[in-house]
Amino acid sequence: MSTLPSIKLHYKQGGSDKLYNILIEQSGDGHVVNFAYGRRGSTLRTGTKTKTPLPLGSPDDTGSKTAYGVYNALLKKQRSKGYTPIDGAGGDYADVQVQKTDVYCQLLNPIDEDQVAALIADDDFWAQEKHDGKRMTIRHGDEARYDNETVAINRRGLTCGAPDAILNSYKQCPDAGIFDGEAVGEIHWVFDILDYPALPYSQRLAGLENYMPDLGPAVRLVYTAKTTAEKQALYDQLKAEGKEGIVFKRHAAPHTAGRPNSGGDQLKFKFYATATVLVSGHNDKRSVQMQAADDLGGMVDIGNVTIPPNHEVPPIHSFIEVRYLYAYEGGSLYQPTYLGVRDDKGTCDKIDTLKYKAV
8 A cells, every 4th residue: 555645844934833634544545635734843723624525636736626626725825925845754733643542531510619629628639730722642561561662642532743852752652651741842741641540530640740850851740739738729820820730630540531421530720711612614814713513513603702813723624722711601602712623532512501690
C-alpha cells in the first residue's frame, strides 16, 4: 500500500512562529483531509476539510471531488500565505494514525459556588488547579509494557498529536506508565497515574511523585492542597489570578473512567462559564453560528461567535469551546469568546446545562 501524502509547513515572520500540517487519512472506504495548526511548541488545534470521506484520486487533482484535490487546494492556499515546507522528518507535531487505546480518563462533574465551601472544609477531598488546556493522557512504554512506544491519548481514548517537547520528556523515563494531565502549550501538567486504577487517589498521587524526577523538563506536577487552610488559600489565589477553576478529588477513591450521571469523586468549579457547542454555519467577517442540543435530540440556535484572526475558521459540524458570561432563556450566549476546536469531544453541551442570567 502506498503512503498517503502529508506535509508540515512553517511560517515565521515578525512575532509569528506558526506550524500548519496537512495530511490525507483513510476513513472507511474513502479518504479525508485533516489539518493541525498553531504556534510552534504548542498543542496544535486540529480539524478536517472534508465533511464526508472522498475518493483518493490522483496527485495532480484539483477541486473538491477527491481527497487529493482538497489536499492540493489547501496546500496552495497555505503556501500563498507564506507557509513553507519543513525540511526533513519530525518537527513539532507528531502525525499519528488515530487508534483506539482503551485508556480513558476520569471526567469531572461541575458544581455550584455554594458547594465549594463545603468541599474546602471536607477532609475527604483534596484540591488542585483546573488548568486551562487540553486534557491529555500520555502512555509511555518500555520493553516489557506498552510496546516500547510513547503516545498521547485524548479524553475519548484515541491517540492524538502532541508537542514533541512533551513526548520527548516522557521518553527519557526508564519506566513505563500512563500519566493523566492537561497539556498547556508545551507543558504537560500531570495529576494522576493510571496503571493501577483500583488504588486510592492518595496512593496513585504518591506513586506519581516518585516518577517526577525522571519525567523530563516538559512535565510538571499539579500542586495538591490537602488541608482546609491550604484549599482555601488555593481557591483565593486562583480566583484572584483569573484562573479557569479549581477541582476537588476524594483522596480515598479509585480511578473510575468516564463521567458519572451526577456527583462523583472528582468535581470541578469554574470561575467563568464555558460550553462546547456545534458550528452550524458560517457568517461573513469570520463569524460562525452556534447550536446546543435539547433533550429531544434536536438542536437549538444560541447565537454567533467571532473567530480571532490568529485562528482558522472551524469547519461546519465541528465542535468548539466558547467562554461566555451567561445565556438568555430561549436566546443566545452573552459575550461569547472563541477558545478553540474540541476535536476530543464527540457531542456538544445540552441547552439546559448552560449558565443562565438570573431573573
